[in-house]
Amino acid sequence: MNNTLNPVILGEQDYRLLRQYAESVPGGNASETMSLAYELNRATVVEDNRLPAGSVRLNSYVRVQEIASQKEIEFTIVMPRDADIAKQKISVLTPMGAALIGLRKGETVEWKMPAGIRRFKILDVYYMQ
Numbered sequence: 001m002n003n004t005l006n007p008v009i010l011g012e013q014d015y016r017l018l019r020q021y022a023e024s025v026p027g028g029n030a031s032e033t034m035s036l037a038y039e040l041n042r043a044t045v046v047e048d049n050r051l052p053a054g055s056v057r058l059n060s061y062v063r064v065q066e067i068a069s070q071k072e073i074e075f076t077i078v079m080p081r082d083a084d085i086a087k088q089k090i091s092v093l094t095p096m097g098a099a100l101i102g103l104r105k106g107e108t109v110e111w112k113m114p115a116g117i118r119r120f121k122i123l124d125v126y127y128m129q
Helices: 012-024 027-041 095-100
Strands: 009-011 044-046 060-066 072-078 089-091 108-113 116-127
Touching: 009 012, 012 027, 012 044, 027 095, 060 095, 072 095, 089 095, 095 108, 095 116
Parallel strands: 009 044, 072 089
Antiparallel strands: 060 072, 060 116, 108 116
């Protein structure tokens, strides 16, 4: 299953913030921005209070399982300035962050990572205000 089959649903606040960021990033991060821009362009934007339960959004704690290895990974998706791998905070501009933003608990996503194509299932999502 490819993530293009999963609808991307974003709240208005996240969409505005991410759209502004994607438009303001200098050309040096073009490939990362293009991944985020792609997800933003195909997103359905809803009022923040109408986001479906279990939606991955900025500041969401997410637990995923790689399908092939069954390995579980936990992290929080944040804006690039807040990313800190030691604290398990990954940027929404990383391949994983861009792949997951706007998806929901229970969905499976296939994404090109630096090590090749990997498939992940979203096990848990908690919004961390």
